[in-house]
Amino acid sequence: xxxxxxxxxxxxxxxxxxxxxxxxxxxxxxxxxxxxxxxxxxxxxxxxxxxxxxxxxxxxxxxxxxxxxxxxxxxxxxxxxxxxxxxxxxxxxxxxxxxxxxxxxxxxxxxxxxxxxxxxxxxxxxxxxxxxxxxxxxxxxxxxxxxxxxxxxxxxxxxxxxxxxxxxxxxxxxxxxxxxxxxxxxxxxxxxxxxxxxxxxxxxxxxxxxxxxxxxxxxxxxxxxxxxxxxxxxxxxxxxxxxxxxxxxxxxxxxxxxxxxxxxxxxxxxxxxxxxxxxxxxxxxxxxxxxxxxxxxxxxxxxxxxxxxxxxxxxxxxxxxxxxxxxxxxxxxxxxxxxxxxxxxxxxxxxxxxxxxxxxxxxxxxxxxxxxxxxxxxxxxxxxxxxxxxxxxxxxxxxxxxxxxxxxxxxxxxxxxxxxxxxxxxxxxxxxxxxxxxxxxxxxxxxxxxxxxxxxxxxxxxxxxxxxxxxxxxxxxxxxxxxxxxxxxxxxxxxxxxxx
Amino acid sequence: xxxxxxxxxxxxxxxxxxxxxxxxxxxxxxxxxxxxxxxxxxxxxxxxxxxxxxxxxxxxxxxxxxxxxxxxxxxxxxxxxxxxxxxxxxxxxxxxxxxxxxxxxxxxxxxxxxxxxxxxxxxxxxxxxxxxxxxxxxxxxxxxxxxxxxxxxxxxxxxxxxxxxxxxxxxxxxxxxxxxxxxxxxxxxxxxxxxxxxxxxxxxxxxxxxxxxxxxxxxxxxxxxxxxxxxxxxxxxxxxxxxxxxxxxxxxxxxxxxxxxxxxxxxxxxxxxxxxxxxxxxxxxxxxxxxxxxxxxxxxxxxxxxxxxxxxxxxxxxxxxxxxxxxxxxxxxxxxxxxxxxxxxxxxxxxxxxxxxxxxxxxxxxxxxxxxxxxxxxxxxxxxxxxxxxxxxxxxxxxxxxxxxxxxxxxxxxxxxxxxxxxxxxxxxxxxxxxxxxxxxxxxxxxxxxxxxxxxxxxxxxxxxxxxxxx
Numbered sequence: 001x002x003x004x005x006x007x008x009x010x011x012x013x014x015x016x017x018x019x020x021x022x023x024x025x026x027x028x029x030x031x032x033x034x035x036x037x038x039x040x041x042x043x044x045x046x047x048x049x050x051x052x053x054x055x056x057x058x059x060x061x062x063x064x065x066x067x068x069x070x071x072x073x074x075x076x077x078x079x080x081x082x083x084x085x086x087x088x089x090x091x092x093x094x095x096x097x098x099x100x101x102x103x104x105x106x107x108x109x110x111x112x113x114x115x116x117x118x119x120x121x122x123x124x125x126x127x128x129x130x131x132x133x134x135x136x137x138x139x140x141x142x143x144x145x146x147x148x149x150x151x152x153x154x155x156x157x158x159x160x161x162x163x164x165x166x167x168x169x170x171x172x173x174x175x176x177x178x179x180x181x182x183x184x185x186x187x188x189x190x191x192x193x194x195x196x197x198x199x200x201x202x203x204x205x206x207x208x209x210x211x212x213x214x215x216x217x218x219x220x221x222x223x224x225x226x227x228x229x230x231x232x233x234x235x236x237x238x239x240x241x242x243x244x245x246x247x248x249x250x251x252x253x254x255x256x257x258x259x260x261x262x263x264x265x266x267x268x269x270x271x272x273x274x275x276x277x278x279x280x281x282x283x284x285x286x287x288x289x290x291x292x293x294x295x296x297x298x299x300x301x302x303x304x305x306x307x308x309x310x311x312x313x314x315x316x317x318x319x320x321x322x323x324x325x326x327x328x329x330x331x332x333x334x335x336x337x338x339x340x341x342x343x344x345x346x347x348x349x350x351x352x353x354x355x356x357x358x359x360x361x362x363x364x365x366x367x368x369x370x371x372x373x374x375x376x377x378x379x380x381x382x383x384x385x386x387x388x389x390x391x392x393x394x395x396x397x398x399x400x401x402x403x404x405x406x407x408x409x410x411x412x413x414x415x416x417x418x419x420x421x422x423x424x425x426x427x428x429x430x431x432x433x434x435x436x437x438x439x440x441x442x443x444x445x446x447x448x449x450x451x452x453x454x455x456x457x458x459x460x461x462x463x464x465x466x467x468x469x470x471x472x473x474x475x476x477x478x479x480x481x482x483x484x485x486x487x488x489x490x491x492x493x494x495x496x497x498x499x500x
Numbered sequence: 501x502x503x504x505x506x507x508x509x510x511x512x513x514x515x516x517x518x519x520x521x522x523x524x525x526x527x528x529x530x531x532x533x534x535x536x537x538x539x540x541x542x543x544x545x546x547x548x549x550x551x552x553x554x555x556x557x558x559x560x561x562x563x564x565x566x567x568x569x570x571x572x573x574x575x576x577x578x579x580x581x582x583x584x585x586x587x588x589x590x591x592x593x594x595x596x597x598x599x600x601x602x603x604x605x606x607x608x609x610x611x612x613x614x615x616x617x618x619x620x621x622x623x624x625x626x627x628x629x630x631x632x633x634x635x636x637x638x639x640x641x642x643x644x645x646x647x648x649x650x651x652x653x654x655x656x657x658x659x660x661x662x663x664x665x666x667x668x669x670x671x672x673x674x675x676x677x678x679x680x681x682x683x684x685x686x687x688x689x690x691x692x693x694x695x696x697x698x699x700x701x702x703x704x705x706x707x708x709x710x711x712x713x714x715x716x717x718x719x720x721x722x723x724x725x726x727x728x729x730x731x732x733x734x735x736x737x738x739x740x741x742x743x744x745x746x747x748x749x750x751x752x753x754x755x756x757x758x759x760x761x762x763x764x765x766x767x768x769x770x771x772x773x774x775x776x777x778x779x780x781x782x783x784x785x786x787x788x789x790x791x792x793x794x795x796x797x798x799x800x801x802x803x804x805x806x807x808x809x810x811x812x813x814x815x816x817x818x819x820x821x822x823x824x825x826x827x828x829x830x831x832x833x834x835x836x837x838x839x840x841x842x843x844x845x846x847x848x849x850x851x852x853x854x855x856x857x858x859x860x861x862x863x864x865x866x867x868x869x870x871x872x873x874x875x876x877x878x879x880x881x882x883x884x885x886x887x888x889x890x891x892x893x894x895x896x897x898x899x900x901x902x903x904x905x906x907x908x909x910x911x912x913x914x915x916x917x918x919x920x921x922x923x924x925x926x927x928x929x930x931x932x933x934x935x936x937x938x939x940x941x942x943x944x945x946x947x948x949x950x951x952x953x954x955x956x957x958x959x960x961x962x963x964x965x966x967x968x969x970x971x
Contacts, residue, residue, distance in 0.1 A: 231911035232921050232942040414917060419666035425942070 001041040003205075003259045004213050004486065011038070015160075016266060024182040028155050031181075031267075035160035039123070042164075046122040049087060054150075054157045056083045057132040061139045061146035061153070073140060080136045088129045091122055096334035124164030126331055130298055132157050135171040137302055144171040152178055161263040165256045167274040167294040177269050184268035197265055200458035203473060204262025207446070207457045209484070210476045212255030215439045217485035218432065219244045219251070225427040227395055230405045234414030237426060238405060245395045246388050247440065250279065253292070262458070277451045279387070282379035284348040287387060295331070299324050318353075322346040332394070337402050341393040348386055435483050524670050525659040527628035529582075531621065534674040537579055537682035538629035541596060544577070545815060549600040550807050551576040553682070554593055555608025556584045558735040561784040563606075565681035566826030567794045569819045572802050573809030578682025581629065583622025586611045586715040591639035593719070595630050597726050604805055606731040606797075607719065609761070612712050612750050613743050616643065627652045628659070668917060676961075679821035686786045687833035692779030695739040695765050705752055706745040716750065720757055729805065733762035735793070736773060738782040762800075764793065771796050787833060825960060828853060832958055832965040841869055841952065841970045845877040848956055848966070849896055855914050855957040857922060857938055860888040861904065862950030867971045871952045874970075890922050890938075894959075915962045920955075940964060 001007045015034045022030055040047045060080035067073050089097075102112040135156070138144040147153040156175045162168075177184075185194050226233055226241025233241070257274035264271045274293050281287035288296045304324045310317040322343065329342020363370060392409075396402035417423060424430050446457050453460070461469045528534055537560065551574060553563045559580035568574040579596050581588065589611050596602075617623065627644065630636040632655075640652045651657040662670075669677075708716070723730040732754055734747055744765075751761040764771065771792050773779075778789030785793060801807060810816045831851050838844035848856050858878060864871060865886075872885045878893060888904035892912060900910050902922060910922045921939040938946040938955050945964065946953050951971030958965045 229921075229942060231909065232919050232939060234917065234941075412913075412917065412919075413671075414668070415671050416666055416668045419663060419670075 001038055003256065003263075004209055004484075007041065012263065019267060027181045027184075028152050028178060031160070032151055032155040032158065035155060035158040035163060038160035039158060039163055042123045046125075049091070049122050049125065050128055050158055051154070053084055053087060053129060053132050054154045056080060057136050057157070058147065058150055058153045060136050062148070064136070064139045065146040077136060077140045081133060084129050084133055088125060091125055093330075093334045127166050127168055128157050128163060130295075130331075131168050134168065134298060134302060135175070138171045144175065147171075147175060147179075159264075159269075161260040161267075161269075162271055165253070165260070166292070167257055167260065167272045168298050169272060169294065173272060174269070181268075194268075196462055197268065200462050201262045201265030201267075203458040203461055204265065204456070205259050206262075206473060206476050206480070208255045208258030208260075208262060209480050210255075210439070211251040211258065211443065213480050213484035213486060215436065215443060216248045216251035216255055218428065218436050218439070218483075219248045221427040221432075221485075223248050223395070227397075227401075227405070230401070230408060233408065234412035234417065235409055236414055236417045237422070238409040238412075240423060240426060242388050242392055242395075242405075242409075245391050246279070246384075249391065249394075250275075251443065273456070277447045279384055280380055280447065280451050281383050281387075282376060283383055284345060284352060284386060287383055288345070295328070299328055303327060314353075318350045321349055325349075336399045337393045337396055340399060340402070341390050344390040344393065348390075439479070439483070522656075522659070524666065525656075525662045527624055527655075527659060527662075528670060528674075529625060530665060530667070532582065532625075533684065534669045534677060535680055535684060536629060536677045537577075537581060537680075538592075538595075539677045540680050540682055540818075541577070541579060541599075542631070543678045544599070544818060546599045547601050548810075548815060549575050549577045549596070549602050550810075551604045551606070551801060552593070552596055552600070552602045553578045553580060553606045553608075554584065554589050555580045555735070556610055557582045557684070557784060558610050558737055559584075559608045560682055560684045561686060561780065561786070562735040562790050562793050563797060564683045564685075564787070564790045564794045564826065565819070566683065566823045567791060568798045568801075569681075569811070569823050570826075571795075571798055572807065573811035574798065574801070574807050575810050575816060575819060576681065580608070580682055581622075581625050583617035583619050584608075584611060584626060585614065585617055585643070586711065587639055587643040588626035590715065590718055590722075591635055591642075592626070592630070593722065594635050595633075597722075598635075601726070602728050603807060604729045604731060604801060605723065606733060609732045609734050609747055609750055610737065611715070612746055615711055624658065628655060672917070676825060679818045679825065681819065681822045683790070683826070685826070685829040685833075686780045686784070687788075687836070688780040688786055689777055690779060690781040690784075690786075692775045692782045693738060694736070694768065694775050695744070696741055699739045699741045699744040700766060702741045702744040703748065704741075704745045705749040706742075708749050708753055712746075712750065713753070716753060716757075720759065731760045731762070734765055736764050736768055736771075736779075736785065736789070739765055764796075767796070787830065828958060828960045832961065835956065835966055841871065841954070842874040842877075844954060844966070844968070845874045848954070849877040851956075852895060853958060853960040854893075854895065854965075855912065855920060855959060856893045857890060857920065857953075857955040857957075858893070859890045859922075859938060859946060859953040859955075860885065860951075861953065864888065864951050864971065867951055869952075869970055871970065874952075890924075892920070892922060914957050914959060918957070918962060920957060 001011060011034075015031075019027060019030055019034075036047055036050075039050060057080055060076050063076045064073055067076065098113050104110075105112050135144070135153075139146050147156065153175070156169075156171065156178055159169075159174065159178075223241055223244040226237055226244070230238060230241070254275045261271045261273065272294050276290040276293065278287055278291035281290050304320055307320040307323060308316050309320060325342040325346030326339055327342070328345070329339045332338045332341070362368075369375060389406075392405050393399070393402045396405055424433060428436060449455055449457070449460055461472055464472075529536055551568070553559050553565075553576065555578075557580070560578045563576075563578055565574075565576040565578060568576045577600075579592055581592065584592065589607060593605065593607075623644070627636075627640055630639070637653060640649055644652050719730060732750070739747070747763065751763070754761045773785075773789055773792055778785060778792065780786040810819070831847075835844065835847050835851065838847055845858075848854060856878075858875065858880070860871070860875075872880075872882060875885055878891065878896075878898075880891065884901075889906075890900075890902040890904075890910075891898060892900040892910065899912065900922070902908055902910055902924060904924075907924050909924075912920045912922075914920050919941055921937075921941070923937045923939065937944055938953065940957070945955050945967050946969070948969050948971075951969050953969045954966055955964065956966035957963070
């Protein structure tokens with residue numbers, strides 16, 4: 001059930017309405033049932049996997065709390081990781097493993113293996129597995145208490161707004177709120193705060209849908225055309241393709257996260273913001289503080305720091321960085337292009353760190369003023385270019401496709417396509433392009449607002465006078481209904497991150 | 501000091517940026533196949549040209565320097581521009597003489613028939629192609645109305661509007677505009693009828709106008725000053741009796757000055773020109789006509805003037821390159837006029853500098869044509885024929901073969917900017933049927949999926965020259 005489907009349009013109000021009126025003690029059970037229904041609407045059988053993962057980590061939590069010996073606790077933690085990552089490996093990486101084994105076996109003349117399983121990747125498996133494992137580690141570290149109530153814990157793992165594409169919530173954030181679910185003041189006509197919370201949640205959902213349906217799904221037409229036929233295009237079409245993908249994945253994923261945050265807020269929960277104007281980042285490390293924040297912090301807290309972080313010398317720091325980013329790449333998909341994408345981000349950071357003294361010396365020598373807008377803009381543009389370059393590996397069908405794309409990008413120089421009608425033959429005609437540019441202007445304004453005033457769209461609008469708030473919200477809704485990509489002639493694109 | 505360096509760096513950078521921008525926006529003959537005789541002249545080394553042909557489009561469509569090179573090793577050049585009027589002819593010749601010392605300069609007398617062309621495109625061609633110099637400034641001052649002169653002298657007021665039409669050859673050099681020798685190849689056969697019946701018989705002479713006399717006198721003076729033989733001629737076109745009277749007047753005047761005057765309108769039977777096949781329209785010869793006229797001109801010049809044979813001299817590599825280019829153009833024209841599939845494939849197999857795609861699709865076996873026999877030219881066996889599919893050849897060498905049923909894509913970069921794409925795609929929207937296509941970049945070339953499709957890309961001209969399907 002996609003957030004931008006008619007199914008969800010019916011599902012969500014019903015869930016919320018019943019959630020508001022049922023006895024407080026039943027709230028979490030109702031949300032658990034709704035979450036499992038939500039998940040099972042993709043593939044009912046895979047609910048078994050999420051239930052299995054839930055039970056394993058729930059029991060692990062209880063055992064971790066019960067055992068006091070360090071050795072036993074470590075065993076429990078290891079077993080939990082082994083079981084959960086085993087499931088993840090089997091469903092997500094087994095085919096990849098077999099393919100690579102066979103490739104090597106082919107070179108060595110060893111008999112190749114048959115893959116007896118034709119597995120469909122369970123939606124959101126990487127997200128809920130990481131959320132559940134994060135809980136286990138938190139209990140192990142004593143950062144959070146084990147949840148005794150299986151159903152409440154099951155809701156933590158399967159909470160439907162963030163189940164299939166994050167944000168990957170920490171137990172301290174979401175489980176704590178779920179424990180207090182009975183005390184959440186949902187809605188009262190006499191209570192302005194609850195009304196404002198629902199209104200701002202609704203605004204966020206509309207804003208997320210706008211990003212997904214008007215921008216991401218529109219620009220995806222161009223991106224699919226260019227990446228699918230990259231062998232026929234030159235530098236500027238390919239540049240449009242990669243810029244388009246940078247926008248698509250941002251609006252797609254940020255759109256999803258915004259809807260998730262909005263939907264949770266309507267129900268009285270506060271989820272972590274997953275994005276903070278990532279394309280305004282001034283360095284790659286800054287980018288990872290702004291992009292998919294909950295995954296970055298997960299890897300930081302549960303992998304990078306346990307590996308030693310940056311505390312054990314420069315070489316080990318670089319090793320840890322590379323391991324973390326390669327793992328992050330692999331988390332995104334079972335293919336080498338994702339690994340390369342992750343590796344590139346690791347290399348960017350290492351090179352940035354190595355060349356930092358040289359860069360500072362050059363800046364000093366050339367007396368570059370680093371406190372002005374132009375310097376920051378230069379940093380933002382450099383970071384954006386590096387990010388876009390890495391996106392090529394992320395979006396391409398395979399590693400070799402990415403190499404072909406890059407080779408043509410740098411060798412098939414064709415600036416004339418900017419001056420004739422060629423750019424309108426990439427799937428979006430002049431009218432569609434105009435809609436896209438206008439929508440991107442709206443997005444830019446929203447991101448500037450966030451960047452400069454630290455306010456999201458909902459917070460900004462809730463402070464405005466009614467006429468303006470309504471004007472914007474009505475405008476967004478009409479834009480979604482008229483210019484959104486849905487209905488006839490539209491083959492609905494899933495949210496990109498559902499695949500991870 | 502630092503500020504001076506900074507100021508200097510700013511100026512250098514600004515000049516560089518403006519020069520690059522100007523280069524992109526600079527006048528190019530977008531409707532004339534991007535050919536520019538002025539650019540070709542500037543690309544030519546000093547003192548190489550022996551014979552210059554001046555004139556309008558009649559000249560660059562009628563005289564082919566490549567044939568003179570092939571036959572006599574003559575270093576000839578068409579310094580002709582569409583609508584080259586009297587002012588432009590004179591100043592373009594002056595521009596040519598800055599770097600060249602021709603022995604013979606042949607001028608198309610057609611310019612006597614008008615003073616200013618009145619076609620804006622031709623004005624641009626003549627006024628904006630030359631490098632800025634006192635000569636080009638004089639041309640603008642003489643030709644252009646005073647209130648418009650600044651636009652032509654500064655050029656940016658006119659050229660900046662080209663941002664709307666910028667295309668491939670504004671950014672990369674169109675190579676024939678370097679090695680071409682001014683000739684424009686046309687294989688179009690158009691309606692032509694020759695001069696009016698009473699024009700050829702006309703013996704009346706109209707006295708020279710003041711402007712015409714001044715023009716002829718200046719050219720005669722220039723020929724003496726620069727020591728070249730001046731020849732005037734009329735390249736075949738649909739002249740009226742009025743035109744002929746003016747031309748007769750000029751002929752008489754030139755005879756008095758011992759300047760040869762050849763009226764090719766009157767020599768059409770001697771040249772062997774056929775109005776049904778040798779003209780692209782009433783005013784211009786096509787390549788067949790140009791071949792005939794050039795053969796005559798070559799004989800005329802070689803009989804009368806001691807023109808050196810430069811073949812084998814490395815300094816004349818542009819003429820060599822132009823000769824290959826011209827052969828390629830002739831070959832392409834001959835390929836497009838092949839009567840049947842067998843002769844086309846035989847000709848393609850024997851042609852150099854080509855990438856050929858052969859595609860056997862659908863029920864090609866039901867064709868009434870002997871497709872299998874024709875494909876023998878490319879050594880495609882009966883067994884391969886029965887399997888069908890696509891073959892890609894470059895200069896006769898097989899590069900790739902795609903089975904008819906295979907869902908696959910093959911992309912071949914045939915030039916720096918063109919990619920030939922051969923694709924078999926299973927179409928889910930069409931019941932899983934196989935969609936086949938041949939594309940140049942992303943533009944479909946193959947229009948049908950039944951029969952034998954023949955596509956040929958000319959690697960030298962960087963363009964498609966054959967797109968045919970036989971069934």
